[in-house]
Amino acid sequence: MLVIGSQSVLGAIPEDRLPPAATASIEVDVAFFDDPDDRKSDQVDGAIGELSAFHEMFGYYAQGVSVSTAVLPAGWRDRLVRVDTASTAPARGHLLDPHDCVVSKLVAGREKDYVFAAALLEHGLVDPVTIAERIETLQVSPALLQRLRNWIGHHGNP
Known part of the structure; x- marks a missing residue:
């Protein structure tokens, strides 16, 4: 299992x-490495997704997504944060490295994503130079790449 959205930073x-x-989001984006037809993701939505009994009881929910939902920098799989505790056994979870998470949020480019990224930078929880380096590994359009460079140049001063 892979936690792919902003809440993945909780693993690191x-x-x-x-x-x-x-930590403002009440949604946890969950994907599965072995889910080519998104059946497991659909089950997540049905069992613990938005408007489910789980959501009503706990005040947060999971959204099943595909591993390809987020645009991530090269090498992201090698940097996953592994969660493997007695309470997760026999399963294990993987969460995005915080720098990879920030890059994916900047690619998404919604206002809430910029707020999230800026907050992590302002509190020194991610390194702007690392973010800038990982931006350069993205397979995105030249216009998007320039937007990302401009953002990190303005907010991170790498």
Whole structure:
């Protein structure tokens, strides 16, 4: 299993160090490496997704997505944060490296994504030079690449 959205930072950064803008989402994006037809993702939506009994009871929910949902920098799979504890056994989870997560959020380019990325940068939880380096590995249009360079240049001053 892979946590692919903003809440993936919880695997690498203790929650008490995260600014409110980084933990504001009540949605956890969950993908599966072995789910070519998205059946497992659909099951997540049905069982613990938005408007489910789980959502009503706990106030947050999971959204099943595809691993290809996010545009990620080259080598992201090698940098996954592994969650393998007694409470997750026999399963294990994987979460995005915080820098890869920020890059994917900048690619998505929604206002909430920029707020998330800026908050992590402002609190020194991600390195702007690493973000800039990973942006350069993306397979995106030249216009998008320039937008990302401009954003990190303005917000991170790498």
